[in-house]
Amino acid sequence: MSTVFYLLGFPGVGKYTVAKEISRLTGAKIVDNHYVLNPIFGLIEQDGVTPLPPKVWDYAWQVHDAVSGVIRELSPRSWSFVFTNAIVDGDPESDQLFAEVAEIARLRESLFVPVRLLAEVEELQRRVVRPERRERMKAASAEEARKIHAQHEVYKPDHPNTLTLDVTNLPPGEVAGKILAHAERLRFGFERRD
Numbered sequence: 001m002s003t004v005f006y007l008l009g010f011p012g013v014g015k016y017t018v019a020k021e022i023s024r025l026t027g028a029k030i031v032d033n034h035y036v037l038n039p040i041f042g043l044i045e046q047d048g049v050t051p052l053p054p055k056v057w058d059y060a061w062q063v064h065d066a067v068s069g070v071i072r073e074l075s076p077r078s079w080s081f082v083f084t085n086a087i088v089d090g091d092p093e094s095d096q097l098f099a100e101v102a103e104i105a106r107l108r109e110s111l112f113v114p115v116r117l118l119a120e121v122e123e124l125q126r127r128v129v130r131p132e133r134r135e136r137m138k139a140a141s142a143e144e145a146r147k148i149h150a151q152h153e154v155y156k157p158d159h160p161n162t163l164t165l166d167v168t169n170l171p172p173g174e175v176a177g178k179i180l181a182h183a184e185r186l187r188f189g190f191e192r193r194d
Helices: 015-026 033-041 056-073 092-107 121-128 131-135 142-151 172-188
Strands: 003-008 029-031 081-085 111-118 163-166
Touching: 003 015, 003 092, 003 172, 015 029, 015 081, 015 172, 029 033, 033 056, 056 092, 081 092, 092 111, 111 172, 121 142, 163 172
Parallel strands: 003 081, 003 111, 029 081, 111 163
Antiparallel strands: none
16 A cells, blocks of 8 residues: 655754655655745745745645646556645645645545654754755745744644654654654554564
8 A cells, every 4th residue: 555644844844854764765756845846946036034925836836736636647556655844733725735635645545644743943943054955945044943933833633643753853764764663553553573
């Protein structure tokens, strides 16, 4: 059975890094939020700190819709995926994005594994300014990371398969291992020992 992992967390928490570990271990295809955003972000001036022009999101949604459509209709059913996003609790757009990924999993008859990745604000501020984030055109403001952490909560799915992990002091490989063990328990109802 294929699996759709959905990694949720604030910018800098390590969603993409953990997604790469899951992909390395399982072969799952990564569809992180910048997979959709960077074709647009690469065509405008952006520094990861200055607010983007609002119109950019209209174009980003078009790319998002095309990617989602291909996964729903054309990607082989045997493929697993790792989605990532920085959606927040109490936001209707976040509800819509979560429902869409859950529906993709349902249509593909995949195991759906939503994962909330949490970290202390000081760690988020430290991680968000790393140079490799700018290479992928990601947000890079420590002050913005602090504001987001103070004003919002990471999305809390109302889904029985949800796993919540505090990753403040965990290396990405260990986080990926915990996520895969959780998926294994969901799939088989127990932890396999083979």
